[in-house]
Amino acid sequence: MPSKKSARLAALTVAAVCSAASTVALTSPAHADTVAIHDIQGTTRLSPYAGRAVTGVAGIVTGVRAYGSSRGFWIQDPNPDADPATSEGVFVFTSSIPKVAVGDSVTVSGTVSEYVPAGTASGNQSVTEITKPTVTVVSSGNPVPAATVIDAKSVPGKYTPAGDAAAGNSVNGVTLRPKKYALDYYESLEGMNVQVADTRVVTATDPYTELWVTVKPRENATERGGTLYGSYTSQNTGRLQIQSLGATADFPVANVGDTLAGRTTGPLDYNQFGGYTLVANTLGTLKSGGLERETTRKQRTGELAVATYNVENLDPSDGTFEEHASAIVNNLKSPDIVSLEEIQDNNGATDDGTTAADVTVNKLIDAIVAAGGPTYDWRSIDPTNDTDGGEPGGNIRQVFLFNPKRVSFTDRAGGDATTAVGVKKEHGKAALTVSPGRIDPANTAWTSSRKPLAGEFVFRGRTVIVIANHLNSKGGDQALHAQYQPVVRSSEVQRHQQATLVNAFVKGLLKVQKDADVIALGDMNDFEFSDTTKILESHGALWSAIKSLPRSERYTYDYQGNQQVLDQILVSRSIKRSSDFEYDSVHINSEFHDQVSDHDPQVLRFEP
Structure with a gap:
């Protein structure tokens, strides 16, 4: 198998150049609509406003990404609707370093886009974004909307619905059922401020300052602290990737079986390097699980x-x-x-x-x-x-x-x-x-x-x-x-x-x-x-x-x-x-x- 390093470098190159080519294209009307974030997100993976201009989208800044090829910030509506399928958060793609701060109350005008990380040929899901934004800061220092807790009770045991056969088995147009399917649950939180607590590390920190945790510590657990992939039908729904909006030097250097003790909080993103990802403003404290490398026994004379x-x-x-x-x-x-x-x-x-x-x-x-x-x-x-x-x-x-x-x-x-x-x-x-x-x-x-x-x-x-x-x-x-x-x-x-x-x-x-x-x-x-x-x-x-x-x-x-x-x-x-x-x-x-x-x-x- 090619090394993860070479595959990752290739994917980074693609991500930097394919933004336009990876956007789901829909017809744009001439006028702009004033809508709330949950209206933009809708009840499926594709926004009903994709390709349309929107104006005056209000929210509180919950996270700022000032690095990489996907610079921008997340906003969340502090006044949610009653539908659990509609996310209250959305990413605003600026391309340059954003000029906002966490806690700013802003209004955003721009074009709603569905961006597919790594390109449409990858088969990945898309991320709902507001692009080419005009941003107005209304006030600063506001409390960030309370983080939605992701834990063993909230994540469903089933992984994903079947795709729509008429759409090539795509789930994009399938109405989200966040209480039944894990991928629908995560999608219903896309762009929102979320939190995990006291989670066990199930994939060690890699060279790209990311790791994986599980919010379901008993789910297919291995003896050394990981999560076993034992069949195509027994998906591990509690897995979640962790990245950070902070300094690279501050990211925990973890092994499998370690714990991120305390709370890890930040916007829920989606990327080609693992899907749904908590991009942390606040990281838990690393607690070592003491994992040691194994040694086999020496063969006997006749073995x-x-x-x-x-x-x-x-x-x-x-x-x-x-x-x-x-x-x-x-x-x-x-x-x-x-x-x-x-x-x-x-x-x-x-x-x-x-x-x-x-x-x-x-x-x-x-x-x-x-x-x-x-x-x-x-x-x-x-x-x-x-x-x-x-x-x-x-x-x-x-x-x-x-x-x-x-x-x-x-x-x-x-x-x-x-x-x-x-x-x-x-x-x-x-x-x-x-x-x-x-x-x-x-x-x-x-x-x-x-x-x-x-x-x-x-x-x-x-x-x-x-x-x-x-x-x-x-x-x-x-x-x-x-x-x-x-x-x-x-x-x-x-x-x-x-x-x-x-x-x-x-x-x-x-x-x-x-x-x-x-x-x-x-x-x-x-x-x-x-x-x-x-x-x-x-x-x-x-x-x-x-x-x-x-x-x-x-x-x-x-x-x-x-x-x-x-x-x-x-x-x-x-x-x-x-x-x-x-x-x-x-x-x-x-x-x-x-x-x-x-x-x-x-x-x-x-x-x-």
């Missing part, structure tokens, strides 16, 4: 330990080699085989045709030795330049590290970027035609994506075939909070094709040797309950071993308040049927603000 670890675009210029090495040695206890994903070429993002990654890999191996670990050997195949996706110029690929004192690699010549690995019978056992080799690399399923790397290993006389994967990312999927419900997960199409090819290859191995020890592991970019995983598992070829863990421990990634599975180790029948295999999702990154990768590594131990 083979196999791990997968996405090291997030690692190249020689990075300053994270010592930390990754320490994680492998101290937290993973030096597994016998480590499948690394996102190893970049020797000059990283420099796009000059370089594809070799020996400098990158050997720098990591040296760091592992310095950390007290073994001198790993390694195998990989350099990709054809700029064909495998990821950061442009980076040429990411999977790499096998293995401890030659514990396990040997069976080299079979002929593997390269374009040659397909096959299956053959050797001495009555399944073997690879080339090792290492790539699975069907010319197949269109792998266009702009990483090709699986297959390798043949021997441990204590037993052959184990390992397939390192990094399937197509989720880029392009609609967000859980999108206007289209159910959301469209367009990236699945290619990922399903890829899973079908991996499954077919494993079935070919098992046809030759039904009790072959086969492991397919890596960043699958999909959940353990997904159709991608079901395809990988089909016909009993493989089984995702993370499902051996209790549900509350099944996560490898933390995204927008949802702890979820992206990294998996799938095993063949012979391994699943053994009584001695053990799986561990080692939580060292995803829950922490100072993560060196956004993925947690996974370890499988078994006796071949």
